[in-house]
Amino acid sequence: MKIAESHPRRRVAVLSTVIAAIMLYLFIQDVFGAVKKQEETEIITERSAWLADWRWEAGTNDLEVVAGGLTSLQVFAAYFDESDSLLLTDKFREAMPRIKQLAEQNELNDLYLTVVNDIKYPNDTDSQKNTSLVTRLVADWESRSRHIDEIIAALETFGFTGAELDYEKIAEEDWPKFAQFIHELDYRLQKKGKSLRVVLEPRAPIERIKLPKGPAYVMMAYNLYGGHSGPGPKADAAFIRKHATRMKKVPGNSYIALSSGGFDWHSGTGKAVGITEKQASELATRSESTPERDKASGSLHFEYNDSDNVKHTVWYADGTTLSQWIDAAKAKGIQNIAIWRLDELGSESLEQLRIQPGYKIE
Incomplete structure (x- = not known):
């Protein structure tokens, strides 16, 4: 009889254990599901902007408004002289105290010095996006090391937290050496506690060149139309989505x-002629019609006649345009x-730009 009486008790115990196991399993699934959903919907976003030395007064006026919404600022101000040495302009030196003041006031801690492959000559002429300059800079270990030493010295002298390379029109045969230069510069900067960003123009062969891990890479998704073409928008949604998709082949951030x-x-x-948004708005007052918004690009465009009665066509971006372009990039990740x-x-x-970057909850 005692044996017979023990069977129901064992069944109850087994059933309780099973129920407890199922409840634990469901709890774990809920936890992991929540974590997975969080990982899918909470994405840290970063927002950065450039400030050019030749327009630093207007640039700092805008920076005063948006600094709190930026995660980094790139000061576009490092060029080269005729001996292939870094050249920092007088306007840059004049601008830096104000830039640093605004950065400190707004806890904008990441300041990058942008180095561009433009050569400035003593007679006030320049050679922009000089291909042969890059060839010389990355030619061998000695030339690369010398260039890296100069970049690090400039960062330390002016208190930058990182460097940004904006080298364009790189010769096809120089890309492997340029990639090696990126690797060597990033290694040296990391030892100094500093960061590296690399700007890529749309023609960059990122599909066939293996870029090193470590730096942040920035794809220029503009100049669809410009000084090289007839009238049209700087970008449209299809252009931005195309290059955002290409960036999946690039490592890192x-x-x-x-x-x-x-x-x-x-x-x-x-x-x-390049114009600012404010200049475009002022020119629009000369037009006989209200600026129209292009559906594919979100850009505004209009026509006006100048004082000589010559027709001009203007295309430009405003806040609505930028919002659409940002959405196009986000649509591709x-x-x-x-x-x-x-x-x-x-x-x-x-x-x-004032929108605080951070977690995007969907």
Whole structure:
């Protein structure tokens, strides 16, 4: 009888154990499901912008408004002299106290010095995006080391937390050496506790060149139309999505760079002049019609006649445009945005940059 009486008790015990195991399993699934959902929907976004030395007064006016919404600022100010040595302009030195003051006031701790492959000559002429300069800089270990030493010295002298390379029109045969230079510079910077960003123009062969891990890479998703073409937007959604997709082949933390302002095309010469958003808005007052918004790009465009009665065509970006472009990049998985550049932005554009970066909850 005792044996017979023990069977129900064992069944109850087994059933209780099973129920407890199921409840534990469901609890664990809930926890892991919540974590997975959090990982999928909470994405840290970064927002950066450039400030150019030749327009530093207008740039710092915009920086005063948006500094709190930026995670980093790139000071576009390092060039080369005719001996291939780094050249920092007088305007840069004049601007730095104000830039550092605004950065400190807004806890904007990441300041990058942007180095561009432009040569400036004593007679006030320059050679922009000089291909042969890059060839010489990355030619061998000695030339690369000398260049790295100069970059680090400039960062330490002026208190930058990192360097950014904006080398364009790189010769096809120089890309392997340039990639090696990136690796060597990043290694040296990390030892100094500093960071590296590398700007890539749309023509960069990122599909076939293995770029080193470590730096942040920034794809220029603009200049679809510009000084090299007839009238049109600096970018459209399809152009941005295309290059955002390409960045999946690049290691590390990727950015899409977007451009503020626009261009003014002269119908007589066919030449285009870069203009700021504020300048575009002022020119629009000369137009007989209200600026129209292009559906594919979100850009505004209009025509006006100058004092000589010559027709001009203007295309430019405003805050609505930037918002659409940012959404196009995010649709392809790029959350980090860089803006070229702080310079007479409109109120809506400034508001886009004032948005505090952080977790995006969907």
